[in-house]
Amino acid sequence: MASLMTSLREAGKTLLKIAEKKGLDEAEAYLVSNKVLTVRLVNNSVFEAKGVHDIGVGLRVIKGNMLGFSSTADFSKKSLEKLVEAAASTAKARKLPFKYSFPKPRKIPKVAGVYDKKLAELPSEKAVDLAYQMVDASLSHSKKIKDNAGVLNVVSYETLLLNTHGVSAKNSGTFFEASLSATAKSGKNVSEGSDATAGRRLKELKPKEVGEKAAEMAVSGLKSKKLKEDTYTVILDYEPASGVLGYVSMLVSPMIAKLYFPLLLDKMGKKIASQQITLIDDPLMPNGVGSAPVDDEGTPSKKKIIINKGVLKAFVYDSFYGAIEKKKTTGNAVRASFAVGVSSFPGKNYNGEPIPVPRNPYFKPGKWKREEILEETKQGLLVRRFHYTRLTNPTRGDFTSVLRMGLYAVKNGEVVGALKKSRLIDNLLNMLQNVDAVSDKLVVAGSWGDYAHTPIIRTKAHVAPID
Numbered sequence: 001m002a003s004l005m006t007s008l009r010e011a012g013k014t015l016l017k018i019a020e021k022k023g024l025d026e027a028e029a030y031l032v033s034n035k036v037l038t039v040r041l042v043n044n045s046v047f048e049a050k051g052v053h054d055i056g057v058g059l060r061v062i063k064g065n066m067l068g069f070s071s072t073a074d075f076s077k078k079s080l081e082k083l084v085e086a087a088a089s090t091a092k093a094r095k096l097p098f099k100y101s102f103p104k105p106r107k108i109p110k111v112a113g114v115y116d117k118k119l120a121e122l123p124s125e126k127a128v129d130l131a132y133q134m135v136d137a138s139l140s141h142s143k144k145i146k147d148n149a150g151v152l153n154v155v156s157y158e159t160l161l162l163n164t165h166g167v168s169a170k171n172s173g174t175f176f177e178a179s180l181s182a183t184a185k186s187g188k189n190v191s192e193g194s195d196a197t198a199g200r201r202l203k204e205l206k207p208k209e210v211g212e213k214a215a216e217m218a219v220s221g222l223k224s225k226k227l228k229e230d231t232y233t234v235i236l237d238y239e240p241a242s243g244v245l246g247y248v249s250m251l252v253s254p255m256i257a258k259l260y261f262p263l264l265l266d267k268m269g270k271k272i273a274s275q276q277i278t279l280i281d282d283p284l285m286p287n288g289v290g291s292a293p294v295d296d297e298g299t300p301s302k303k304k305i306i307i308n309k310g311v312l313k314a315f316v317y318d319s320f321y322g323a324i325e326k327k328k329t330t331g332n333a334v335r336a337s338f339a340v341g342v343s344s345f346p347g348k349n350y351n352g353e354p355i356p357v358p359r360n361p362y363f364k365p366g367k368w369k370r371e372e373i374l375e376e377t378k379q380g381l382l383v384r385r386f387h388y389t390r391l392t393n394p395t396r397g398d399f400t401s402v403l404r405m406g407l408y409a410v411k412n413g414e415v416v417g418a419l420k421k422s423r424l425i426d427n428l429l430n431m432l433q434n435v436d437a438v439s440d441k442l443v444v445a446g447s448w449g450d451y452a453h454t455p456i457i458r459t460k461a462h463v464a465p466i467d
Contacts, residue, residue: 004033005158011057011075012162018084019061026062028102028163034347037124037154039131044148049128058350059087066091067100071351100323102163103299113287116201119174120156127154130207134180137211142219150180153346161298169298174200177449180210184218192405193217194385198444198451200287217384217406224418229464233380235373235456238445242454243386247428248279249358252306254321261394264312271310273432278364279307281316289444289451290360297333297354304330318356332356346449362453366438373437373458375413381463382408382415399428426461434460
């Protein structure tokens with residue numbers, strides 16, 4: 001690790017020197033090393049097991065009021081020269097109507113539990129064994145399980161941010177994500193189930209639980225009944241709750257709000273959710289799936305309250321969008337592919353410029369036990385999975401998701417049976433305002449590479465059958 005970081009640092013220093021010689025006012029090098037181990041499962045077997053070591057650098061430069069960017073995976077001296085030239089060339093095409101400068105050095109905090117040596121050094125044979133444990137657990141659950149498909153990704157990354165103001169911020173971390181989809185068959189009936197989890201440490205990976213939950217969902221769906229269209233009391237289990245959390249988190253990014261989803265642009269200081277909802281972004285959380293000591297510009301991490309008891313209190317900023325709105329960065333620069341519902345390459349991204357988004361958001365836990373939320377629901381629905389979730393009207397906040405699997409009827413505090421494929425059709429703000437229960441436990445949940453710590457929430461929503 002030390003020798004690799006030394007090599008990254010030398011390449012970064014070289015880039016800054018080249019930029020200075022070429023007369024650029026400022027330069028920033030974001031250097032990345034991703035080690036990714038992937039095991040893909042198809043038809044109950046390993047389809048692919050591969051390791052990738054991806055190293056690259058993204059370079060931003062400033063000349064006057066112009067900002068440029070380029071990236072490369074080639075660290076030769078000639079390539080680094082070309083990288084600076086390419087970034088300078090793109091700067092000529094982007095003149096800013098405001099003054100912008102890269103962040104200055106600040107004291108960097110420490111965050112526990114974001115790097116696990118055991119996970120970083122996990123042998124490929126062990127990764128394959130862990131993946132097979134998901135399949136074996138699913139098949140052992142019931143003879144009705146006929147097929148399984150899934151993936152296990154294990155990521156170990158190092159990043160180094162250097163700029164001409166003297167910022168030198170390094171970040172090392174590990175991450176895993178494991179998911180499985182199971183198919184059950186009984187006669188002519190076919191049903192699917194799935195489960196997914198993620199974490200920062202090897203001991204957090206429970207492959208048998210993933211397999212068992214996916215299989216249980218699939219088997220329970222074999223006797224599903226058609227739902228009657230209505231507005232229901234809806235219990236959103238951890239995965240769909242993380243989906244709601246993800247959309248709310250996007251809405252407090254000034255970039256996303258102005259370019260894509262303006263729902264919250266005029267609602268600062270206003271009540272947008274029930275008093276049960278407090279949204280916190282805490283990248284200092286120990287073991288947090290999005291935790292790190294610094295953001296992707298080298299700005300120190302800090303905890304912030306975004307929604308407090310239903311009232312919108314803050315947006316999040318990187319240095320660029322902070323400069324646009326004359327606000328300080330909140331340490332929320334993230335270099336990530338912006339593709340809702342689509343998984344990107346696991347690990348850190350050096351091929352894009354940072355955007356401001358919450359880094360480790362979560363809804364503050366409430367006082368309800370999971371069992372209590374069920375017991376206090378006389379008639380409603382339990383939703384365990386979201387699919388194809390969208391804001392169909394970004395101004396009004398119309399919200400929809402396909403409840404393709406994991407949908408159950410709840411009556412007198414008990415889950416009484418599975419329901420056929422349906423669609424949730426409502427409004428995101430209405431759903432937030434109707435939240436009347438939040439569980440007392442945070443669980444890592446999500447899908448498609450997008451995971452968060454989340455509680456269970458209960459709200460109201462309109463649901464209609466699809467078939």
